[in-house]
Amino acid sequence: MMAIVNRTPDSFYDKGATWAEDAAFQRVDLVVAQGAEMVDIGGIKAAPGVEISAAEEKARVVDFVARVRETHPGVVISVDTWRAEVADAACVVGADVINDAWGGADPELVDVAAAHAAAIICTHTGGVQVRTRPHRIEYDDVVAAAIADTTAYAERALAAGVARESIVIDPAHDFGKNTFHSLEITRRLSEMVDTGWPVLVSLSNKDFVGESLDKPVGERLLGTLAATSVCALAGARIYRVHEVVETRQTVDMVWTIAGRRPPTRAIRGLA
Amino acid sequence: MTAPVTGSHDLPRIAEIGLEAMPGTGRRVVIVPCVPALLPEYASVSDPVADLRTACVAAVAWLDSDVRVIADDALGERVAESLLGKASTPGATDLLVVANGSARRSEKAPGHLDERAAAYDQQMGELLARGDVAGLSGLDPALGRELLVAGAGVWSTLVSEGIDVQSVTTDHAEDPFGVMYWVVRWQCAS
Numbered sequence: 001m002m003a004i005v006n007r008t009p010d011s012f013y014d015k016g017a018t019w020a021e022d023a024a025f026q027r028v029d030l031v032v033a034q035g036a037e038m039v040d041i042g043g044i045k046a047a048p049g050v051e052i053s054a055a056e057e058k059a060r061v062v063d064f065v066a067r068v069r070e071t072h073p074g075v076v077i078s079v080d081t082w083r084a085e086v087a088d089a090a091c092v093v094g095a096d097v098i099n100d101a102w103g104g105a106d107p108e109l110v111d112v113a114a115a116h117a118a119a120i121i122c123t124h125t126g127g128v129q130v131r132t133r134p135h136r137i138e139y140d141d142v143v144a145a146a147i148a149d150t151t152a153y154a155e156r157a158l159a160a161g162v163a164r165e166s167i168v169i170d171p172a173h174d175f176g177k178n179t180f181h182s183l184e185i186t187r188r189l190s191e192m193v194d195t196g197w198p199v200l201v202s203l204s205n206k207d208f209v210g211e212s213l214d215k216p217v218g219e220r221l222l223g224t225l226a227a228t229s230v231c232a233l234a235g236a237r238i239y240r241v242h243e244v245v246e247t248r249q250t251v252d253m254v255w256t257i258a259g260r261r262p263p264t265r266a267i268r269g270l271a
Numbered sequence: 272m273t274a275p276v277t278g279s280h281d282l283p284r285i286a287e288i289g290l291e292a293m294p295g296t297g298r299r300v301v302i303v304p305c306v307p308a309l310l311p312e313y314a315s316v317s318d319p320v321a322d323l324r325t326a327c328v329a330a331v332a333w334l335d336s337d338v339r340v341i342a343d344d345a346l347g348e349r350v351a352e353s354l355l356g357k358a359s360t361p362g363a364t365d366l367l368v369v370a371n372g373s374a375r376r377s378e379k380a381p382g383h384l385d386e387r388a389a390a391y392d393q394q395m396g397e398l399l400a401r402g403d404v405a406g407l408s409g410l411d412p413a414l415g416r417e418l419l420v421a422g423a424g425v426w427s428t429l430v431s432e433g434i435d436v437q438s439v440t441t442d443h444a445e446d447p448f449g450v451m452y453w454v455v456r457w458q459c460a461s
Contacts, residue, residue, distance in 0.1 A: 264316045266319070271306065271449070
């Protein structure tokens with residue numbers, strides 16, 4: 001489980017609930033207590049909005065990463081940024097993972113990951129500019145495009161010196177994709193898993209869930225968990241989430257059904 | 272010999288008795304319950320039968336490396352061979368016997384509560400603790416079936432084997448799921 005921790009005043013789901021540093025820090029304590037192995041700390045919301053400079057992004061993220069590192073030495077810290085400069089500063093103070101949600105917009109990001117022996121998450125955005133919404137984007141085959149782009153990015157990271165086991169691919173639901181694209185990515189996620197790279201999915205409360213069910217933000221948990229089940233059955237390895245407990249149970253249940261994990265405690269009919 | 276089993280408490284445990292505490296040079300017999308949860312294909316993250324498994328593994332290790340399995344059915348053979356980590360050896364003198372008491376000891380038990388279960392198990396426990404093979408083979412088979420007892424047929428086999436129990440250690444006697452489990456070691460005179 002990778003729990004989302006926003007250091008933003010305007011992210012779509014929590015609307016700034018953890019904008020204050022102490023609130024964000026309490027969120028880290030909570031999700032770690034709930035069993036999240038990883039936190040994903042971001043200083044800029046994904047959607048278009050007020051431009052945030054690299055200096056401002058660092059101010060939001062770097063000291064906070066240092067504080068989390070000090071307090072939770074065992075948790076894996078991911079930083080959600082597309083800027084090499086921000087990633088570098090975060091890795092210096094203890095970040096372990098660079099979550100590049102914008103698909104390699106900054107080509108130096110892989111070098112930062114290699115220099116710090118950090119992991120990198122290679123996402124697919126269909127080549128759109130950072131912090132833009134998709135508008136009339138078409139693909140011949142969205143899954144093929146996601147596989148081609150993320151695995152090319154992964155190979156680039158490998159060539160730059162990032163360890164193979166530290167490279168993750170992410171189809172990036174809703175990034176550069178309409179709802180039909182995100183649904184197809186979900187339906188065919190096993191094709192991404194079959195590449196052999198570990199797959200991260202970020203489904204939590206996203207618009208493709210909302211549009212599929214006509215539910216506003218705040219009423220998308222059940223839809224999110226249904227999508228999570230499908231991705232879990234396909235073999236996704238990392239889940240970037242708002243709700244740790246619910247997602248953990250969902251994924252554990254699906255992995256148990258799939259025979260990849262034993263039941264927690266089975267005695268019915270076996271005593 | 273140890274005292275007869277009269278309940279789930281105050282029984283000698285492996286850690287207390289030590290497996291070397293039973294002298295003798297004759298054949299060795301271990302009795303374990305027919306519990307599918309012991310099988311690796313039914314493993315859980317958190318083992319619901321951890322104590323039982325520990326007792327079974329230790330008792331089986333007390334046997335010779337070649338062991339003959341005595342069980343009533345295929346499930347019992349699977350459980351035994353899983354504990355042994357190998358197939359039953361025809362002709363081996365040491366025996367691994369698969370049997371347990373009633374599965375109707377409480378309302379939550381697999382077979383729901385049968386009021387006769389407690390007395391049956393009391394008697395069976397006492398016979399096991401005495402190594403009384405003839406007594407065990409004399410238990411009412413029809414009642415045993417009704418009480419969902421496992422291995423009721425094995426005792427007549429042991430009688431015909433001429434088992435002569437010299438000393439007994441009860442390593443485990445519990446009914447955590449309404450099923451009576453024993454892990455018992457018999458050191459025979461010959």
